[in-house]
Amino acid sequence: MLLLKSFRGMVRWGAARCPGWPGIASQQRRPIVKPSLVQGSLVVSLAALTGMFVWLVGPTSADDNDQGRGRRPQTYTVLVGAEDTDVGATVVGFFPENLRIHVGDTVHWQRNTHEIHTVTFLAGTPLPPFNVPAPPGLPSPQMHNPLITFPVAPAGGQYDGTTFATSGIFGPDGEAQFEVDSFDLTFTRPGTYNYVCAVHGTVMSGQIIVVDRHQRIPSPGQVNQEARRAIAEVLDAAPDAIGLAEAEVPPPTQNADGTTTYHVLVGYAVGQLYLDHFFPEELTVQPGDTVE
Ligand SMILES: [Cu+2]
Numbered sequence: 001m002l003l004l005k006s007f008r009g010m011v012r013w014g015a016a017r018c019p020g021w022p023g024i025a026s027q028q029r030r031p032i033v034k035p036s037l038v039q040g041s042l043v044v045s046l047a048a049l050t051g052m053f054v055w056l057v058g059p060t061s062a063d064d065n066d067q068g069r070g071r072r073p074q075t076y077t078v079l080v081g082a083e084d085t086d087v088g089a090t091v092v093g094f095f096p097e098n099l100r101i102h103v104g105d106t107v108h109w110q111r112n113t114h115e116i117h118t119v120t121f122l123a124g125t126p127l128p129p130f131n132v133p134a135p136p137g138l139p140s141p142q143m144h145n146p147l148i149t150f151p152v153a154p155a156g157g158q159y160d161g162t163t164f165a166t167s168g169i170f171g172p173d174g175e176a177q178f179e180v181d182s183f184d185l186t187f188t189r190p191g192t193y194n195y196v197c198a199v200h201g202t203v204m205s206g207q208i209i210v211v212d213r214h215q216r217i218p219s220p221g222q223v224n225q226e227a228r229r230a231i232a233e234v235l236d237a238a239p240d241a242i243g244l245a246e247a248e249v250p251p252p253t254q255n256a257d258g259t260t261t262y263h264v265l266v267g268y269a270v271g272q273l274y275l276d277h278f279f280p281e282e283l284t285v286q287p288g289d290t291v292e
Contacts, residue, residue, distance in 0.1 A: 073104040076220045080170050081113035082231040089238040090115045090274040094206035095227035100217040106186040111170045118198040119167040148198040159185040161193045241270040245279045261290040
């Protein structure tokens with residue numbers, strides 16, 4: 001209590017010396033010093049005692065739900081794909097799929113799976129095919145489309161939505177020479193910008209909604225938390241999806257010559273969830289039987 005009184009005394013002393021400080025003036029008008037004010041008062045008093053007559057109060061956290069004035073540009077992360085290697089499930093999607101940011105904020109797309117993907121802003125151009133015919137003389141008749149194999153980014157990563165932009169191919173490990181691990185764009189104009197994965201097509205698409213600085217939007221931390229929750233929700237459906245896949249395997253058929261034809265599903269998809277399995281994974285057959 002004695003300590004509290006001395007803090008109050010110091011605040012009043014500081015206020016008397018510096019009546020122009022709005023922070024101190026408002027504290028002086030309060031009849032009661034609340035415990036929450038004590039720490040602030042101590043800081044003010046120490047500042048006054050040491051002759052530091054400039055006291056700047058910065059934003060408490062860059063991660064807050066703050067509005068317009070004085071806020072710094074922020075970086076939002078979008079997770080590119082997801083997976084659960086234990087159950088052999090891949091999620092084909094961007095998390096979050098729809099993201100609101102302020103003008104001047106940066107979106108950081110981060111590889112989050114071994115599956116390959118792109119982040120491609122078409123800006124009115126048609127979706128490029130993933131594979132294109134290879135020039136004559138090469139061993140394979142097809143090759144990856146160079147248009148989406150390598151990054152195409154605006155100068156300085158400053159993007160206004162008017163031009164084609166693409167990340168290059170994310171993964172599978174993000175470390176090889178031509179693999180992409182992340183891609184960043186800073187959005188310079190309000191608007192809604194759609195993008196797509198050129199590997200999976202429109203089944204994997206996303207949207208960046210760039211709003212005026214004065215609109216309230218979730219913080220990067222909140223966005224990331226929600227993205228991880230959404231991924232977990234999709235992956236939680238994996239056991240049910242495995243059951244569905246197993247139920248869809250056509251039953252074996254008996255052939256006229258006494259042999260049997262068995263059927264195997266190669267992979268299975270339910271919405272955004274892809275199962276990298278054979279269904280069934282094990283099959284016992286006799287010589288002469290067919291598996292298809
Ligand atoms: Cu994709």
